[in-house]
Amino acid sequence: MLSDKIKIINLPKIIDDRGNLSFFEGGNHIPFQIKRCYWIYDVPGGEVRGGHAYKELEEVFVALSGSFDIILNDGVNEHKVSLNRSYYALYVPKMIWRHIENFSTNSVCMIMASEKYNEADYIRDFDQFKDHANKR
Ligand code: TYD
Numbered sequence: 001m002l003s004d005k006i007k008i009i010n011l012p013k014i015i016d017d018r019g020n021l022s023f024f025e026g027g028n029h030i031p032f033q034i035k036r037c038y039w040i041y042d043v044p045g046g047e048v049r050g051g052h053a054y055k056e057l058e059e060v061f062v063a064l065s066g067s068f069d070i071i072l073n074d075g076v077n078e079h080k081v082s083l084n085r086s087y088y089a090l091y092v093p094k095m096i097w098r099h100i101e102n103f104s105t106n107s108v109c110m111i112m113a114s115e116k117y118n119e120a121d122y123i124r125d126f127d128q129f130k131d132h133a134n135k136r
Contacts, residue, residue, distance in 0.1 A: 002072060002073075002074040002076070002078075002079045005074065005096065006072060006081070006091060006092050006096070008081070008088055008089070008090055009029055009089040009091055010088065011023065011024050011087045011089055012024075012029070022086055026112075032114040034113070037110065037111070037113070039064070040100070040109040043068075043107065045103075048101045049103075049109075050070075051097075052123060052129075053094075053122075053129045053133075054095070054121050055094060056094050057094055057113055057118075058092070059091075059113050059114070060089045060091050060111065060112040061089065062112075063083035063109060064086050064109070065108040066104035066107025066108065067082060067104045067107060068082075068102055069081070069100070071098065071099050071100075071101065072098050074095070074096055075095075075130045075132075076134075095132070
């Protein structure tokens with residue numbers, strides 16, 4: 001099942017009157033060694049990011065600020081995860097189609113990735129993704 005493949009990770013939260021602190025470590029809280037981190041910000045209202053899958057890449061999403069919805073599809077089922085706290089992380093394995101929508105004003109979506117950027121690892125056509133996913 002799709003919901004068994006993805007995972008919400010509860011990150012450590014150090015509560016402090018001066019401001020809270022959360023963290024993660026590659027290979028510890030995050031189930032892979034992080035090779036890349038990127039973030040999506042200044043998203044105009046109503047815009048959608050993503051709309052692709054990766055053949056090999058694993059990713060972890062954190063809503064550093066604000067909120068957004070991640071819509072996931074494994075070729076059979078669809079599942080929506082809303083991220084709105086900076087101490088939750090969403091792990092998404094390879095071969096899951098995803099897009100991100102419903103960004104709140106000033107939201108920041110940070111993504112940790114298991115590999116460096118590689119356009120050849122992207123599947124950008126949903127029908128091609130479904131064919132690929134259903135042959136596995
Ligand atoms: P992309 O992953 O296609 O974003 P989206 O699916 O939301 O449109 O990335 C957009 C562009 O940014 C892509 O053409 C290449 C560049 N890019 C990098 O150079 N390095 C990266 O780590 C990422 C994620 C994107």
